[in-house]
Amino acid sequence: xxxxxxxxxxxxxxxxxxxxxxxxxxxxxxxxxxxxxxxxxxxxxxxxxxxxxxxxxxxxxxxxxxxxxxxxxxxxxxxxxxxxxxxxxxxxxxxxxxxxxxxxxxxxxxxxxxxxxxxxxxxxxxxxxxxxxxxxxx
Numbered sequence: 001x002x003x004x005x006x007x008x009x010x011x012x013x014x015x016x017x018x019x020x021x022x023x024x025x026x027x028x029x030x031x032x033x034x035x036x037x038x039x040x041x042x043x044x045x046x047x048x049x050x051x052x053x054x055x056x057x058x059x060x061x062x063x064x065x066x067x068x069x070x071x072x073x074x075x076x077x078x079x080x081x082x083x084x085x086x087x088x089x090x091x092x093x094x095x096x097x098x099x100x101x102x103x104x105x106x107x108x109x110x111x112x113x114x115x116x117x118x119x120x121x122x123x124x125x126x127x128x129x130x131x132x133x134x135x136x137x138x
Contacts, residue, residue: 002084017038049073
């Protein structure tokens, strides 16, 4: 059975608690991603998504200079690199999320996305099931 470590993205673009929401949005645009982990050193402290920027940032009329810590999600669903791909798909479906930070302890080591699941031949069915679960509620 495939593990998260085999399929995760390891070259993850991050922000720090000192960055602002404008910088996070630019990184999302430049790297074509929908979320940016927030790390303090290598320690994962939060994640900011495109939805966070819209709901907690723009809709609340916060300026681009607002710290990412004001809009980031701190209650994170994470996964270990040694977990199975099936467990990653199950977590994504259960929590209706498209991206999972991969951590060892509290250190960010990668990201697992629904797209990562979809490109793995053995997990096409799992990715499809996870996407169906996620899409039913969004």
